[in-house]
Amino acid sequence: MKKLFAILMLGLVLFIAACSQEGDTEDPEKDGATESGETETDTEDSAGDSEATGEKQNVTFWHSMGGAGQEALNAIVDSYNSSQDAVQVNAEYQGTYDEALTKFNSVAGTDSAPTMIQTFEIGTMSMINSGSIVPIQELIDADGYDMSGLEENIVNYYSLDGKFYSMPFNSSTPVMYYNKDAFEAAGLDPEAPPETFEEVEEASKAIVKSNPEMKGFALQAYGWLYEQLLANQGALLLNNDNGRTDTPTEIGWTEEEGKSIFEWVKHMVDDETFANYGTNGDNMMAGFLAGDVSMFLQSSASSRDVIDNAPFEVGIAFLPHPEAKDRAGVVIGGASLWMIDDKSEEEQKAAWDFMKYLQTPEIQAQWHVGTGYFAINPAAYDEQLVIDAHKEMPQLQVTVDQLQATKSSYATQGALMDMIPEGRKIMETALETVYNGGEVDDAYNTAVDQFNTAIEQANAARGE
Amino acid sequence: MSVNNVAIQETPMTQIDFEKVKKKQRTISFFKGMLFLLPSIILFSVFLFYPLVRTIYLSFFLTNAAGETTVFIGWQNYVNLFTSPIFLQSIKSTFLFVLYTVPITIIISLFLAMIANEKLKGIGFFRTVYSSTMGISVAAASVFWLYLFHPSIGLLNMVLKAIGADGIGWLTDPNWALFAVSITTIWMNLGFTFLILLGGLQSIDSYLYESADIDGAGYFYKVRRITIPMLSPTLFFVVTVTIINAFQTFGQIDILTQGGPVNSTNLVVYSIYREAFMNYKFGSASAQAVLLFIIILIMTFLQFKFGERKVHYQ
Numbered sequence: 001m002k003k004l005f006a007i008l009m010l011g012l013v014l015f016i017a018a019c020s021q022e023g024d025t026e027d028p029e030k031d032g033a034t035e036s037g038e039t040e041t042d043t044e045d046s047a048g049d050s051e052a053t054g055e056k057q058n059v060t061f062w063h064s065m066g067g068a069g070q071e072a073l074n075a076i077v078d079s080y081n082s083s084q085d086a087v088q089v090n091a092e093y094q095g096t097y098d099e100a101l102t103k104f105n106s107v108a109g110t111d112s113a114p115t116m117i118q119t120f121e122i123g124t125m126s127m128i129n130s131g132s133i134v135p136i137q138e139l140i141d142a143d144g145y146d147m148s149g150l151e152e153n154i155v156n157y158y159s160l161d162g163k164f165y166s167m168p169f170n171s172s173t174p175v176m177y178y179n180k181d182a183f184e185a186a187g188l189d190p191e192a193p194p195e196t197f198e199e200v201e202e203a204s205k206a207i208v209k210s211n212p213e214m215k216g217f218a219l220q221a222y223g224w225l226y227e228q229l230l231a232n233q234g235a236l237l238l239n240n241d242n243g244r245t246d247t248p249t250e251i252g253w254t255e256e257e258g259k260s261i262f263e264w265v266k267h268m269v270d271d272e273t274f275a276n277y278g279t280n281g282d283n284m285m286a287g288f289l290a291g292d293v294s295m296f297l298q299s300s301a302s303s304r305d306v307i308d309n310a311p312f313e314v315g316i317a318f319l320p321h322p323e324a325k326d327r328a329g330v331v332i333g334g335a336s337l338w339m340i341d342d343k344s345e346e347e348q349k350a351a352w353d354f355m356k357y358l359q360t361p362e363i364q365a366q367w368h369v370g371t372g373y374f375a376i377n378p379a380a381y382d383e384q385l386v387i388d389a390h391k392e393m394p395q396l397q398v399t400v401d402q403l404q405a406t407k408s409s410y411a412t413q414g415a416l417m418d419m420i421p422e423g424r425k426i427m428e429t430a431l432e433t434v435y436n437g438g439e440v441d442d443a444y445n446t447a448v449d450q451f452n453t454a455i456e457q458a459n460a461a462r463g464e
Numbered sequence: 465m466s467v468n469n470v471a472i473q474e475t476p477m478t479q480i481d482f483e484k485v486k487k488k489q490r491t492i493s494f495f496k497g498m499l500f501l502l503p504s505i506i507l508f509s510v511f512l513f514y515p516l517v518r519t520i521y522l523s524f525f526l527t528n529a530a531g532e533t534t535v536f537i538g539w540q541n542y543v544n545l546f547t548s549p550i551f552l553q554s555i556k557s558t559f560l561f562v563l564y565t566v567p568i569t570i571i572i573s574l575f576l577a578m579i580a581n582e583k584l585k586g587i588g589f590f591r592t593v594y595s596s597t598m599g600i601s602v603a604a605a606s607v608f609w610l611y612l613f614h615p616s617i618g619l620l621n622m623v624l625k626a627i628g629a630d631g632i633g634w635l636t637d638p639n640w641a642l643f644a645v646s647i648t649t650i651w652m653n654l655g656f657t658f659l660i661l662l663g664g665l666q667s668i669d670s671y672l673y674e675s676a677d678i679d680g681a682g683y684f685y686k687v688r689r690i691t692i693p694m695l696s697p698t699l700f701f702v703v704t705v706t707i708i709n710a711f712q713t714f715g716q717i718d719i720l721t722q723g724g725p726v727n728s729t730n731l732v733v734y735s736i737y738r739e740a741f742m743n744y745k746f747g748s749a750s751a752q753a754v755l756l757f758i759i760i761l762i763m764t765f766l767q768f769k770f771g772e773r774k775v776h777y778q
């Protein structure tokens with residue numbers, strides 16, 4: 001018995017030792033494989049394919065598209081894989097943008113890192129700072145690819161000093177969804193949705209008056225929407241031109257601009273025309289579909305979902321702005337594709353080829369109609385698929401119009417800073433305070449203090 | 465003479481040898497012991513001691529997004545925490561959460577265990593039902609409650625509206641959210657505590673009750689004088705484990721409220737997660753983790769010091 005234990009123990013020790021050794025020897029092996037032309041990794045991943053077609057270059061693509069977006073993306077990836085023999089793209093869903101980014105940070109620089117990853121727009125600065133990416137501009141230059149065909153506003157957001165770090169892919173902007181049937185019942189014109197904060201307040205009152213069961217307006221406590229409502233007034237989120245000319249040191253909006261959003265919401269909370277869904281966007285959408293609220297703000301990426309599922313007619317309108325300010329337009333939201341460093345040239349070229357494929361008008365048309373994201377390549381709007389879809393669902397057209405009506409400025413280019421996720425949470429907490437009856441001044445001042453502290457700490461952490 | 469000398473010389477020699485052998489045996493048995501402990505020492509070092517030391521180390525630094533240290537700032541992370549209203553709020557919420565969940569979980573499951581301990585026909589069915597929440601994962605249970613709490617299509621608000629009351633913003637009203645999360649947690653923890661307590665009840669010798677019956681003791685007298693004292697080791701275990709679990713609550717927060725509304729359900733573990741994986745401030749997150757470790761350590765120590773006195777081991 002004792003001997004048996006001793007042997008077991010010895011076996012365990014050896015096993016652990018072997019494990020750690022395996023980890024050490026893995027790297028040179030794989031490095032060798034990538035240099036000698038990928039044959040080894042190929043046979044591992046797709047033995048069947050490689051036998052039939054010879055060498056097929058694998059590309060690992062991490063993305064964060066769940067639900068309808070995932071279906072649309074998988075269809076595109078499949079069509080790419082079957083359209084040619086040289087590249088096999090493996091799309092892997094890695095959870096939300098935050099989760100995917102966390103995973104990426106922990107594998108960056110190792111062999112487990114993907115070839116390309118989809119990262120949300122506010123992750124742009126942390127990706128550049130991470131040092132584990134290849135600026136896409138290098139591939140554009142090497143290939144002589146023309147990026148000028150892309151949507152101007154998208155180009156504005158993703159180019160820094162005229163240089164592209166990542167490839168734009170899925171872009172959306174916030175829009176206002178409203179219930180046309182409810183508008184009609186309340187004696188409002190369903191074809192002339194409210195455009196300003198004040199008009200939204202008035203419309204909400206009318207809705208509640210005609211149907212006490214329904215609230216007028218819902219604003220999800222979501223930092224992204226707060227940023228958009230700022231940008232729509234022409235206000236900056238961060239100083240130093242939204243962080244585009246220098247590293248930001250404090251907030252960029254004025255008290256009037258920042259507070260106007262809080263006061264707008266406060267009025268509706270006091271009028272009891274506001275529906276509070278907290279930070280939960282799904283609940284808000286469910287409430288809208290169930291007829292509990294007549295208007296809400298959300299990304300245009302949900303438009304296909306909302307239109308398909310609503311038992312009433314859905315209207316889509318531009319994002320509202322305060323009466324005192326002109327509409328400045330919206331910032332591109334969504335995500336872009338990043339090329340990861342430390343991969344073989346063949347692998348990067350294959351990924352680059354796939355990125356180019358995603359930009360083609362046909363694919364962008366399919367993507368736009370399937371999800372409600374924009375076509376980042378405007379040529380897609382001339383595709384028959386899109387023309388038909390816009391005829392059937394004119395609402396999709398509104399999202400495109402809003403983007404094209406946007407005036408290009410630092411405000412609508414969007415902010416760049418690695419602390420934006422934290423800033424969003426701070427604004428969400430402040431909004432929720434007001435939703436639950438808190439005072440605007442307290443909530444606003446606390447939020448501004450915390451926001452500035454967060455900027456300071458982020459700058460300190462970079463050692464600058 | 466010479467014989468005597470030899471004898472004298474030899475005695476210390478054998479004594480030294482004896483000591484040596486003893487020492488040698490002790491080292492051998494020490495190494496043997498260590499060999500037996502080795503697997504767990506290795507596992508603990510890799511998965512517990514190293515991360516613990518690393519966490520303490522990180523808590524003195526600022527980090528970049530990849531978690532690499534950039535600037536040494538000493539105690540500043542801790543100072544920031546104690547002056548941050550958000551962190552203080554999250555400590556307060558955590559203690560409130562423990563207070564809401566632990567006593568109620570134990571009282572309800574003790575009650576269920578006692579009625580399920582009666583020898584009745586078909587009691588196995590009820591025992592299975594009462595312990596069934598143990599088989600449900602945190603994620604599944606949270607999603608299930610998420611729908612019950614849903615503001616417009618949720619069952620709870622529909623019932624409230626049916627009896628003429630106003631719907632409650634279960635997860636959006638800061639006064640209710642922590643309470644709602646607590647209800648979910650109590651429901652989830654019932655199965656486990658019930659099972660442990662039932663096991664404890666079943667191991668109480670029936671002769672104790674028989675003697676009490678002969679003496680003419682009533683039901684509640686027996687509960688107070690026999691059941692509770694005999695169950696005290698199990699109760700103590702359950703209390704300790706539930707408290708530690710409550711301090712480490714994460715899943716239901718992530719799914720139900722994400723720490724909101726107005727940070728009212730931002731319990732410490734969730735706050736650590738946010739700080740580290742959303743804000744990429746690993747230093748500050750590590751400092752919070754160290755503080756949580758110290759809090760749990762103190763709580764457990766206090767429990768053993770004061771709680772265990774009342775425990776009756778057979």
